[in-house]
Amino acid sequence: xxxxxxxKQNFEDIVCETKFWIVALSYDQTYLGRCFxxxxxxxxxxxxxxxxxxxxxxxxxxxLESSFKKSFDAIMFNWTCLMNNAYxxxxxxxxxxxxxxPRYNHKVEFAGSIFEDxxxxxxxxxxxxxxxxxxxxxKIIEKLNxx
Amino acid sequence: xxxxxxxKQNFEDIVCETKFWIVALSYDQTYLGRCFxxxxxxxxxxxxxxxxxxxxxxxxxxxLESSFKKSFDAIMFNWTCLMNNAYxxxxxxxxxxxxxxPRYNHKVEFAGSIFEDxxxxxxxxxxxxxxxxxxxxxKIIEKLNxx
Numbered sequence: 001x002x003x004x005x006x007x008k009q010n011f012e013d014i015v016c017e018t019k020f021w022i023v024a025l026s027y028d029q030t031y032l033g034r035c036f037x038x039x040x041x042x043x044x045x046x047x048x049x050x051x052x053x054x055x056x057x058x059x060x061x062x063x064l065e066s067s068f069k070k071s072f073d074a075i076m077f078n079w080t081c082l083m084n085n086a087y088x089x090x091x092x093x094x095x096x097x098x099x100x101x102p103r104y105n106h107k108v109e110f111a112g113s114i115f116e117d118x119x120x121x122x123x124x125x126x127x128x129x130x131x132x133x134x135x136x137x138x139k140i141i142e143k144l145n146x147x
Numbered sequence: 148x149x150x151x152x153x154x155k156q157n158f159e160d161i162v163c164e165t166k167f168w169i170v171a172l173s174y175d176q177t178y179l180g181r182c183f184x185x186x187x188x189x190x191x192x193x194x195x196x197x198x199x200x201x202x203x204x205x206x207x208x209x210x211l212e213s214s215f216k217k218s219f220d221a222i223m224f225n226w227t228c229l230m231n232n233a234y235x236x237x238x239x240x241x242x243x244x245x246x247x248x249p250r251y252n253h254k255v256e257f258a259g260s261i262f263e264d265x266x267x268x269x270x271x272x273x274x275x276x277x278x279x280x281x282x283x284x285x286k287i288i289e290k291l292n293x294x
Contacts, residue, residue, distance in 0.1 A: 047213065055198055055202070077193065080229075
């Protein structure tokens with residue numbers, strides 16, 4: 001099973017990069033600013049990270065949480081490291097990544113779009129996707145100013 | 148808002164402890180061995196962790212994943228850091244903790260109980276709780292042998 005992440009030449013909608021991680025805006029913006037945080041090295045379990053990789057991750061967590069508070073008044077953040085989908089394949093070969101969901105106790109109007117976190121204080125919902133135009137995606141990345 | 152974790156004198160069903168973290172078996176064993184990994188120090192966001200705390204966490208991740216593979220043939224692991232519920236309170240004061248869910252592509256029979264991960268390869272389910280007797284909880288902790 002080839003790894004789709006490792007084969008990818010370019011990620012779209014990059015929010016920022018560190019030595020060991022790439023942050024890309026998710027296709028789904030149900031929660032304004034939802035991102036994937038992807039390991040640059042192929043590994044499959046959280047336990048495979050090196051000390052340098054997790055320390056770099058901690059710095060990244062600090063940058064992201066701080067920037068989302070400043071830029072969009074995000075209140076708190078859901079971090080998940082799952083990799084479930086890879087195990088639907090015959091020969092699973094997951095590539096380590098995090099799901100980052102900023103959460104809001106208020107409506108956010110940004111670039112003409114309205115974002116509402118109707119489940120604030122509860123588990124994130126799944127199964128619905130909020131797609132937004134490329135120009136608004138670019139504006140979100142610009143506003144975060146992490147590049 | 149007082150912190151219920153900080154006020155707790157003793158956690159039940161402790162799987163292991165490190166300098167900075169306590170691991171306690173969850174009330175819910177839908178996924179055999181589900182645990183809470185609780186910071187010993189009061190903090191509210193992942194970004195507030197120190198370098199030493201995250202390095203200690205990484206060592207703990209390695210111990211837990213390794214022990215669950217050996218003890219119960221767990222295939223992979225879902226790690227989540229959410230803290231949503233605290234924000235349902237008037238003055239939220241979340242205490243940092245992780246949810247750890249081992250996942251299985253096979254039925255596990257242990258101490259006379261059967262555990263099945265019917266959603267393997269998919270997001271964990273919520274809303275149902277599998278309670279098991281205290282004696283089986285103790286046997287799970289014993290088998291993990293992490294104390």
